[in-house]
Amino acid sequence: MRRIIRFACVLLFAWAGVVQAQAPAVDTEAAMVVSGSITVNPDGSLVDYQLDKADKISPGVKGFLDENIRQWKFQPVPGVPANAIVVNDMSLRLVAKPAANGAVQIALTGFNFYPVKQKQRKRTRMTAPSYPVEAARAGVSADVYLVMKVDGDGRVLDVIAEQVNLQVKGSDEQMRKWRKMFADASIDAARRWKITADEDKQAGSYQVLRVPVSYSMGLSRAYGQWIGYVPGPRESTEWSIEGLSPGFSPDALVDGLVYQDGPGTLKLQSAAIDNG
Numbered sequence: 001m002r003r004i005i006r007f008a009c010v011l012l013f014a015w016a017g018v019v020q021a022q023a024p025a026v027d028t029e030a031a032m033v034v035s036g037s038i039t040v041n042p043d044g045s046l047v048d049y050q051l052d053k054a055d056k057i058s059p060g061v062k063g064f065l066d067e068n069i070r071q072w073k074f075q076p077v078p079g080v081p082a083n084a085i086v087v088n089d090m091s092l093r094l095v096a097k098p099a100a101n102g103a104v105q106i107a108l109t110g111f112n113f114y115p116v117k118q119k120q121r122k123r124t125r126m127t128a129p130s131y132p133v134e135a136a137r138a139g140v141s142a143d144v145y146l147v148m149k150v151d152g153d154g155r156v157l158d159v160i161a162e163q164v165n166l167q168v169k170g171s172d173e174q175m176r177k178w179r180k181m182f183a184d185a186s187i188d189a190a191r192r193w194k195i196t197a198d199e200d201k202q203a204g205s206y207q208v209l210r211v212p213v214s215y216s217m218g219l220s221r222a223y224g225q226w227i228g229y230v231p232g233p234r235e236s237t238e239w240s241i242e243g244l245s246p247g248f249s250p251d252a253l254v255d256g257l258v259y260q261d262g263p264g265t266l267k268l269q270s271a272a273i274d275n276g
Contacts, residue, residue, distance in 0.1 A: 030226040032061070033252060035091045038113065040266055044074035047085055056224035061106070065092065068108055075267045088113040088266045093252030096226060110252025115264035129189035131215055132181035140178050141167040143229070144186040144213040145250035147240045148193075152201025159190045160240060162210070162250045164232040179232050186213045208242060212253045 034057060039047040049069055051057060057065075077086045093110035135142070143165045149158040161183035166175060190211070198207065214221075221227060234250075 029231060030096045030228045031251070032094045032096075032224065032226050033091055034061075034065070034094070034224065035089070037116070038069075038088055038090050038266070040074050040077070040086045040088070042077055042080040042082055042084060042086065044076050044269065046070065046072055046074075049090075053223050056222075058224070061094065061224075064094075064106060065108070073269050075269055077264065077266070080264075086264060086266065087116050088264070089116055090114075090266075091252060093249070110249040111268065112252055113266040125192075125194040127189060127192065129185040129213060132178075132185050135178050135181050135215075136217065138178075139168065139217050141217045142178065142182045142215045143167075143251065144182050144215070145253065146186055146190055146211045146213060147250070148190060148209045148211060149206050149239050150195050150209050151206050152198045154195035154197050156191055156193055156195075157206060158237075158239070159187050160235055160237055161186060162236065162240065163234050165251060166230045166232065167216075167228060169230050175230065175232075182213075182215060189213075206239075208240060210250060210253065212251075 034051055034053075036049060036051040038049040041047055046069070051062065051065070054062065080086055090111065090113045092108060094106055095109045096104050096106050099105040144161050145163045145165075146159055147162045148156050151157055164179040164182050166178060168178075169175070170178070195209065198205075231251075
């Protein structure tokens with residue numbers, strides 16, 4: 001049994017800006033990922049931004065995003081002329097949690113930015129993993145966030161499941177079992193994947209790529225809509241955390257890409273990051 005998977009690799013930050021706004025009634029957490037583009041001056045000051053499919057996003061969420069994005073300040077981008085601008089694509093993850101008195105709090109918990117024209121490492125052989133049979137019978141959907149160590153020839157040297165989020169809540173034992181099923185299926189498939197060779201490869205070098213794998217039992221994932229989920233614990237190894245920025249979160253990934261950080265990638269100033 002197989003399901004379509006979605007791929008991405010990005011640089012992420014986390015910053016908690018919590019407000020009361022339009023959100024679903026949830027008893028765990030719900031998330032929404034929106035995309036767009038952002039334009040910045042070489043000194044890191046914001047010029048403007050745009051959200052994709054803005055008509056699909058509620059006015060309350062758009063207002064919340066605007067209030068936060070207008071305050072952003074980025075690290076200066078090296079090598080850019082003083083009279084030029086820097087344009088990055090971006091994706092943003094929002095999380096809704098229940099608060100006191102039946103209210104819902106919304107937080108902007110993940111960001112990623114990447115140059116619009118940057119060359120991407122592409123997948124040449126990435127067979128979708130099998131859907132775990134027992135999880136499918138139980139009607140469990142999940143998102144697995146893989147991180148891969150890939151050499152210059154595109155071979156996967158190592159891979160771990162950095163996080164597994166479920167769309168179904170069960171007992172602690174059940175959720176541990178489901179997360180392991182999804183992680184094992186994803187890792188088993190990833191070990192056989194092949195990425196295009198790095199044209200600038202050096203002997204003994206490698207890159208760290210991040211890839212989300214989505215398993216869905218018919219759940220709606222319409223753009224601009226909230227999706228309920230149960231976040232899983234974070235896993236890491238020494239190589240998987242190299243170069244990560246403060247507040248990194250693996251679950252604000254861009255669908256459809258295999259991506260690594262590169263020249264021209266915008267980075268928020270550390271002063272703008274608040275983990276609450």
